[in-house]
Amino acid sequence: MEAFKDLVNTVSSPTILFTATVASFFFIFPPTDWFDKWHRRLRLHYLWTKKAFIITTVTMIGFFIIGLSDPDFRSIVLKPDNVPISGLIFLVYFFTWLAMRQAYKNDERMEAGEKPDEYYEPPNDKALVWPDLVYVEFISLILFSAFLMVWSIGLPAPIEEPANPTESPNPAKAPWYFLGLQELLVYFDPWLAGVVFPSLIIVGLMAIPYLDRNPEGSGYYSYKNRKFSIALFMFGWLILWNMLIIVGTFLRGPNWNFFGPFEYWDIHKLEPLTNINLSEFVYVKWLNVGLPDNILLREIWGFAVMGIYFVILPPLLARTLLKRFYNDLGSFRYSIFVVLLLTTLLLPIKMYLRWIFNLKYIIAIPEYFFNI
Numbered sequence: 001m002e003a004f005k006d007l008v009n010t011v012s013s014p015t016i017l018f019t020a021t022v023a024s025f026f027f028i029f030p031p032t033d034w035f036d037k038w039h040r041r042l043r044l045h046y047l048w049t050k051k052a053f054i055i056t057t058v059t060m061i062g063f064f065i066i067g068l069s070d071p072d073f074r075s076i077v078l079k080p081d082n083v084p085i086s087g088l089i090f091l092v093y094f095f096t097w098l099a100m101r102q103a104y105k106n107d108e109r110m111e112a113g114e115k116p117d118e119y120y121e122p123p124n125d126k127a128l129v130w131p132d133l134v135y136v137e138f139i140s141l142i143l144f145s146a147f148l149m150v151w152s153i154g155l156p157a158p159i160e161e162p163a164n165p166t167e168s169p170n171p172a173k174a175p176w177y178f179l180g181l182q183e184l185l186v187y188f189d190p191w192l193a194g195v196v197f198p199s200l201i202i203v204g205l206m207a208i209p210y211l212d213r214n215p216e217g218s219g220y221y222s223y224k225n226r227k228f229s230i231a232l233f234m235f236g237w238l239i240l241w242n243m244l245i246i247v248g249t250f251l252r253g254p255n256w257n258f259f260g261p262f263e264y265w266d267i268h269k270l271e272p273l274t275n276i277n278l279s280e281f282v283y284v285k286w287l288n289v290g291l292p293d294n295i296l297l298r299e300i301w302g303f304a305v306m307g308i309y310f311v312i313l314p315p316l317l318a319r320t321l322l323k324r325f326y327n328d329l330g331s332f333r334y335s336i337f338v339v340l341l342l343t344t345l346l347l348p349i350k351m352y353l354r355w356i357f358n359l360k361y362i363i364a365i366p367e368y369f370f371n372i
Contacts, residue, residue, distance in 0.1 A: 009260025031231035048101040070262050076250055080158035085176055085249045094243055103223040118220035122366050170254045179248030180241050187350045189371040204340045211337050236344055275360035278302045297364055302363035314338040
């Protein structure tokens with residue numbers, strides 16, 4: 001059992017966990033035909049069968065049951081604030097499996113020359129608001145109200161002692177729905193993590209109908225007809241949002257250090273890190289000289305990197321990897337799409353730069369509170 005706990009704690013380290021998740025993600029949700037070929041060759045499409053769902057669900061439940069025998073795991077998972085996140089894991093998996101199963105089922109039906117399950121012939125196939133819709137919603141209301149009553153009776157409210165201005169909780173965590181943004185604060189300045197990125201998320205979601213005008217797969221579940229769009233959305237939703245919430249809930253402990261699920265939250269744990277900026281890398285480490293006094297000269301390397309990333313890289317991608325998207329979208333819509341795409345990829349890139357090189361900022365101008 002101790003060997004199992006040590007293995008889980010090791011795998012839960014950020015570099016291993018995130019790398020393994022990202023490396024396997026695009027084979028599970030293939031964005032291109034090449035990934036789809038390996039997806040089929042590795043038989044990963046069987047993940048969306050009922051048998052795979054039962055096996056995965058039983059495995060997850062078994063992991064939680066075994067984990068509850070450990071006092072450290074139990075103290076984290078059964079904390080009233082964290083119980084809903086445990087439920088979130090199961091619900092996200094269930095609805096992802098349900099949607100993908102229906103999408104694969106419709107793809108198989110259409111390959112056989114049949115209509116998707118959601119297809120209907122008006123006016124014969126239709127559902128009336130009364131009694132069909134209202135009846136189902138009323139039953140759902142009763143069941144969910146009963147569930148909330150049982151929940152409120154059986155689980156103590158997460159109310160702590162009166163606030164003490166001289167003593168801050170450690171770790172101080174945001175509500176669960178903001179934990180993803182709080183995790184971003186480790187890698188980005190507050191103006192980026194708390195303002196720019198949430199705004200881009202909203203703008204990106206609003207832009208989806210204007211960027212993706214593919215009529216195929218509209219009104220019914222389908223994966224084959226829009227692999228790239230679904231894979232990209234699922235990457236942002238599952239990896240860059242839900243996973244960060246889970247990490248912030250279960251793996252971030254005192255002083256915002258990483259802890260394994262079976263590791264004791266030692267408040268005295270210290271991880272020696274020397275975070276440095278890109279300008280310090282270039283001038284101090286590589287050129288063995290001091291930092292220039294001129295801000296623009298000091299940060300010219302960071303501006304060059306960001307300029308290459310957001311100015312030079314998009315047209316290069318339009319001529320190579322994203323040529324098909326450029327031809328389909330046109331220059332204006334492609335520009336919006338590629339900026340949102342590169343901004344999304346900036347998060348995992350910055351995370352790896354921090355983990356591997358202890359890089360804090362690419363551009364660091366604290367004199368004007370501008371850091372990237």
